[in-house]
Amino acid sequence: MKLLSYRSADRCSWGALVDDQIVDLAAVNPGWSTLARALGEAGTDGIRHAVAASGTAHRVAPGAAELLPVVPDPGKILCVGLNFEKHRIETGRERTQHPVIFTRFPDTFVGHGAPLVRPAESESFDFEGELALVIGRGGRRIAPENALDHIAGVTCLNDGSIRDFQSHTHQFTPGKNFPATGAMGPWMVTLDEIADLSDLELTTRLNGVEVQRAPLSDLTYSIPEIVAYCSSWTELRPGDVIATGTPGGIGARREPPLWMKPGDVCEVEVSGIGVLRNAITADA
Structure with a gap:
């Protein structure tokens, strides 16, 4: 699973790269506002389940996204x-x-x-x-x-x-x-x-x-x-x-x-x- 953070349409988010598209996981689960938060609350297993359950909803074309550092907000x-x-x-x-x-x-x-x-x-x-x-x-x-x-x-x-x-x-x-x-x-x-x-x-x-x-x-x-x-x-x-x-x-x-x-x-x-x-x- 490939996870990334990005900016699209003046909104910062994060997601998983699936079939050459980004699944907007902050939209799938609004409580997971960042990758760091999702890792703390659900871990990679929970994120994987969310990706599988997302279907074709909340997809972003990579060309419409500006990639950010993988973790934009690390504590350390x-x-x-x-x-x-x-x-x-x-x-x-x-x-x-x-x-x-x-x-x-x-x-x-x-x-x-x-x-x-x-x-x-x-x-x-x-x-x-x-x-x-x-x-x-x-x-x-x-x-x-x-x-x-x-x-x-x-x-x-x-x-x-x-x-x-x-x-x-x-x-x-x-x-x-x-x-x-x-x-x-x-x-x-x-x-x-x-x-x-x-x-x-x-x-x-x-x-x-x-x-x-x-x-x-x-x-x-x-x-x-x-x-x-x-x-x-x-x-x-x-x-x-x-x-x-x-x-x-x-x-x-x-x-x-x-x-x-x-x-x-x-x-x-x-x-x-x-x-x-x-x-x-x-x-x-």
């Missing part, structure tokens, strides 16, 4: 840094005993097809293709062996980074939180449709040229380990998003550096999920 966006060995090595960082975690704000993300905005303060706008988890069932102190039970689905994410601001100090926050510098989408694929997350492959392309490729089996900290660690110090809630890290090949570590610039197009593809595509524009 947690990002794992340096979580592919090749990327850690290219940055010159030592391996840590625990995952490196930083946060992003919801307004830093746009949806599939929307422009990523290079801020006026910097030209060092870098790409980071990633797999992101969407939490479906909340919890604290989740054991690794139970972690997958708490994931509703997965999506593509571009953790666009302003590298000079990121390196102002040892804290990543400024370089990761300029508005509209990251993207999430085009949709979330529910976990029941993915046999093994470690079998997925991540590819990033800039203007059609491959710049990153790695299997998810190359993660330094596995997805169950990430969920367990994050839930040890914060309560995960339905709709929370966890970005799992980027492979090697980032623009900042190339010679010369390769930055995203206005007019470019960046694509993040994860096998079994889809392609997240965004053009780059300048900050007006």
Whole structure:
């Protein structure tokens, strides 16, 4: 099942992609105003039943919808840094005993097809293709062996980074939180449709040229380990998003550096999920 959030006719909603149309699930059940709320109240099983019962009602043509970030209103966006060995090595960082975690704000993300905005303060706008988890069932102190039970689905994410601001100090926050510098989408694929997350492959392309490729089996900290660690110090809630890290090949570590610039197009593809595509524009 593919779930997405969108805007159509000046109304924000969310739904499921079925037979090349969007089933407006906020119209099917007005109590489920957002995907995050529906996950908390009904879970993916309840959403699936609602889709099956909707028939042909409340359909929206994808061409009439502007896609938003899969979860526009997450309570938390947690990002794992340096979580592919090749990327850690290219940055010159030592391996840590625990995952490196930083946060992003919801307004830093746009949806599939929307422009990523290079801020006026910097030209060092870098790409980071990633797999992101969407939490479906909340919890604290989740054991690794139970972690997958708490994931509703997965999506593509571009953790666009302003590298000079990121390196102002040892804290990543400024370089990761300029508005509209990251993207999430085009949709979330529910976990029941993915046999093994470690079998997925991540590819990033800039203007059609491959710049990153790695299997998810190359993660330094596995997805169950990430969920367990994050839930040890914060309560995960339905709709929370966890970005799992980027492979090697980032623009900042190339010679010369390769930055995203206005007019470019960046694509993040994860096998079994889809392609997240965004053009780059300048900050007006």
